[in-house]
Amino acid sequence: MQDSRRQLKAKESSHKMKGFHFLVFLALAVAFSFASAFDPSPLQDFCVAIPEPENAVFVNGKFCKNPNLTVANDFSFSGLNIPGNTGNRVGSNVTLVNVDRIPGLNTLGISLARLDFAPYGGLNPPHIHPRGTEILVVVEGTLYVGFVTSNPNRLITKVLYPGDVFVFPIGLIHFQFNVAKTNAVAFAGLSSQNPGVITIADAIFGPDPPINPDVLAKAFQLDKDVVEKLQKLFA
Template identity: 55%
Template sequence: MDSQIVAFCLLAMTCIQAMAFEPSPLQDFCVADYTSSARVNGLACMDSKLVQAEHFTYSGLHLSGNTSNPLGFSVTPVTVAQLPGLNTLGIALVRFDYAPWGVAPLHVHPRATEIITVLEGSIQVGFVTSNPDNKLISKVLQKGDVFIFPMGLVHFQRNVGNGNAVSISAVSSQNPGIVIVASSVFGSVPGIDDDVLAKAFQVDKSTIDNLKAQF
């Protein structure tokens, strides 16, 4: 094998590793050991001899969440924090409950693509493409409908019915993360300087102060 072929193979391997967001498992499973202080990209593995079926089981997604809050929605996550058997497997689930006209506000998952399925009600969903287009892709989903939110794009969900709504989402990370746009911009600690926000949103500082007061 000559040097050019070797160089090409190394480049291809580098590109594949760069595209693979979460590393592939090197064993059948790696049940999270919550007691370990080891610092790894994920959680340390429990001794496989101690693993039981319970480490791969979660009960509770049949229970309705509490939507008595200003946004009218709740989240029931099933990430590695709730289900240790998810560790290193690169997936997670989330149940959303919505009061009538409840909203899951504009947010981003920095480490995951999301696929949402409506179980009950009518839910408007949408995401915004990146610059320079900033195009809104939106649709009202009914029971059984599926929609995808690509990784890293701002998106939202809203119950557009007069009854409760429920959806469930699968995400392509054991720990997808969430950045709520309004909270991040107006509720950061320490706060972003008013001058920066006023220029970014093209409003006066009093408007920024009013928005910060909400968070």
């Protein structure tokens, strides 16, 4: 009888151990799958992007210059002290300094922008950056800024003054609007060498070729003629 009990306990212990090993294996598999989902850290100091692929290495979407041939100009840009032209329909201008302006940004995961706003009404329209989080600091003027969370959609806004900082999480719709009677200037850092931008109104009403107006009329609950007018405006 005692031998039977011992054998039964041994079997139970063996099953528990096998179950434990399976859980450990599963946890490790999940951990490695998450780890492999992110870009690896670069294993070189830098990878200055060049347009000519001859005798170059392709890294992160760009060809890399021989590191022994890099110069200071590969890592610099001049001109962010110059105000951008805000004489357009939205009254704003974004001067983006990304990997196309500073080749040395390649693989470093950052970029910079200057934002200029015309007096009251200057707007950086609702848009998203598909590849980067944005951190913005106001240096002149007063801006009303905000972003919209994913479903359920919640609007988070704040009025910013010189020296104030605000963060716009990656991929979320956001905007900046000048609420003062003077010009406004802000600078933004982005967590990508090429964050990309999708301006919502332009993307919806102005793509080429255009979206079928019946689709937009139903999506926005608008008359079809209103949609067609908007498409002509943004075309």
